[in-house]
Amino acid sequence: MRDDSDVVIAAANLGKCYDVFARPRDRFKQALLRRQCGHKFWALHDVSFTVRKGEALGILGHNGAGKSTLLQILAGALRPTVGEARLRGRVASLLELGSGFLPEFTGRENVFVNGTALGLSTVEIAQRIEEIRAFADIDDFFERPVKTYSSGMFVRLAFAVQACLDPDILIVDEALAVGDIFFQQKCHAHMDELLRKGTAILLVTHDVQAVRKYCSSVIVLEGGRVVHQGGVEEGVRRYLNRVATVARAGLAFSEKSTETSSCVSDFSEEILPNWPGSDVFFDLSRAISTDGEEGGVRVDGFGLSCKHGLARRDFEQGESAYFYAEMTVLRDMQQLVAGITLWTADNVAVYCQSSLQVSAGIPCELKKGAHIRMCWTIVLSIARGPYTVTFDLAEYPKWMSESIETVTPENFWSFGVPLVSLVRVGSFVVVAPLEGMRIPFMGLADLATTVKVQRVGR
Numbered sequence: 001m002r003d004d005s006d007v008v009i010a011a012a013n014l015g016k017c018y019d020v021f022a023r024p025r026d027r028f029k030q031a032l033l034r035r036q037c038g039h040k041f042w043a044l045h046d047v048s049f050t051v052r053k054g055e056a057l058g059i060l061g062h063n064g065a066g067k068s069t070l071l072q073i074l075a076g077a078l079r080p081t082v083g084e085a086r087l088r089g090r091v092a093s094l095l096e097l098g099s100g101f102l103p104e105f106t107g108r109e110n111v112f113v114n115g116t117a118l119g120l121s122t123v124e125i126a127q128r129i130e131e132i133r134a135f136a137d138i139d140d141f142f143e144r145p146v147k148t149y150s151s152g153m154f155v156r157l158a159f160a161v162q163a164c165l166d167p168d169i170l171i172v173d174e175a176l177a178v179g180d181i182f183f184q185q186k187c188h189a190h191m192d193e194l195l196r197k198g199t200a201i202l203l204v205t206h207d208v209q210a211v212r213k214y215c216s217s218v219i220v221l222e223g224g225r226v227v228h229q230g231g232v233e234e235g236v237r238r239y240l241n242r243v244a245t246v247a248r249a250g251l252a253f254s255e256k257s258t259e260t261s262s263c264v265s266d267f268s269e270e271i272l273p274n275w276p277g278s279d280v281f282f283d284l285s286r287a288i289s290t291d292g293e294e295g296g297v298r299v300d301g302f303g304l305s306c307k308h309g310l311a312r313r314d315f316e317q318g319e320s321a322y323f324y325a326e327m328t329v330l331r332d333m334q335q336l337v338a339g340i341t342l343w344t345a346d347n348v349a350v351y352c353q354s355s356l357q358v359s360a361g362i363p364c365e366l367k368k369g370a371h372i373r374m375c376w377t378i379v380l381s382i383a384r385g386p387y388t389v390t391f392d393l394a395e396y397p398k399w400m401s402e403s404i405e406t407v408t409p410e411n412f413w414s415f416g417v418p419l420v421s422l423v424r425v426g427s428f429v430v431v432a433p434l435e436g437m438r439i440p441f442m443g444l445a446d447l448a449t450t451v452k453v454q455r456v457g458r
């Protein structure tokens with residue numbers, strides 16, 4: 001560290017080992033008898049890196065990889081078993097936001113308490129207090145005891161204090177997900193500003209887009225060990241691959257564990273009583289089929305009709321098209337997910353939705369042999385011209401359908417196990433509307449629009 005004045009964090013061979021005990025009383029036994037009654041567990045092993053002023057280092061890793069352990073060591077909350085971490089300058093840590101707040105004190109008073117703890121003089125804090133107040137944006141609550149705050153206000157104030165006190169090092173652990181979109185945008189803009197001013201940032205997150213945006217290098221941890229150190233894209237890829245592998249392992253496990261659960265009945269009977277005739281269905285042998293996992297599911301039919309259930313291959317702009325899919329599940333399955341993509345002639349996907357996104361309600365835990373029918377109604381508010389259709393099937397973990405609102409796009413893509421993809425399974429043409437407004441819209445997709453006009457003055 002003495003050799004390079006720009007280095008503000010220098011971690012050398014950091015390691016953290018815990019004594020793990022099968023039973024709580026073994027811990028006491030070990031202390032009393034002074035002999036090993038549990039086993040050693042290395043939560044972090046041989047981690048070394050440096051971060052310079054104005055640099056952001058991303059730390060990625062699956063749950064339990066050792067990220068929090070590393071951050072706690074750097075924030076001074078945990079002592080490493082081996083190695084050394086040296087940090088130069090004022091460290092602001094967003095690890096446990098607001099944990100230093102005194103409930104009876106007002107927001108303003110707590111800013112002084114926190115600022116002093118961070119090593120600022122009362123004059124320095126007083127100079128920044130209005131900036132912090134404006135950043136937190138909690139109106140009069142700033143002058144009220146923090147025990148009266150909502151959890152959102154609490155976090156906003158805590159973030160404002162840490163971020164506005166000109167830290168030399170900012171340690172961020174998923175904290176950017178706090179508050180509403182406006183506050184998040186403010187936090188992101190402030191991070192940009194801090195980096196420009198020379199603050200070094202350590203960013204621990206599952207949000208790979210944030211890592212891509214801010215970080216110049218990445219460390220990926222697996223089982224407490226560094227498996228990648230360096231380039232951002234390579235690190236992100238390594239991390240996402242790991243996430244996908246874990247998801248697949250989870251699927252394999254549940255597949256075995258659900259063998260005794262009851263068979264799902266044919267739910268499609270009540271909902272889709274008028275299944276169309278065979279002329280509606282495309283010739284599947286003409287589709288380019290790319291198989292994912294061997295033998296997961298078989299597509300028995302894929303068709304397209306008008307609202308009367310009659311075969312149709314040309315539709316007016318804005319008319320509803322009915323896509324039918326029929327498949328047989330060839331092994332027990334956690335969450336079968338179907339997807340339809342509509343492609344223009346120049347291979348632009350104008351529509352790509354999965355049954356999860358549209359809450360189609362394919363039941364979880366389908367048993368081997370289950371026969372599924374689906375009908376998608378899509379309003380073709382798209383440009384005139386020819387289109388092709390791709391039909392995809394994948395398996396997802398059961399939890400994904402239960403918590404779809406919280407799933408990020410990265411998670412969505414990485415957790416799916418592809419089963420079958422029928423590329424160009426069918427085609428159709430969109431033509432100008434025959435009645436009503438005769439001028440078709442010119443863009444690729446018709447977006448719902450309202451326009452208001454007011455005459456002002458003469």
Ligand SMILES: Nc1ncnc2c1ncn2[C@@H]1O[C@H](COP(=O)(O)OP(=O)(O)OP(=O)(O)O)[C@@H](O)[C@H]1O
Binds near residue numbers: 018063066070
């Ligand atoms: N006090 C402790 N005693 C024993 N093991 C611990 C202790 N604290 C953490 N661990 C273990 O150390 C490993 C690393 O934990 P850590 O919290 O650092 O992971 P993480 O990457 O932050 O995970 P997450 O993303 O889930 O927060 C885990 O296996 C965890 O169970």
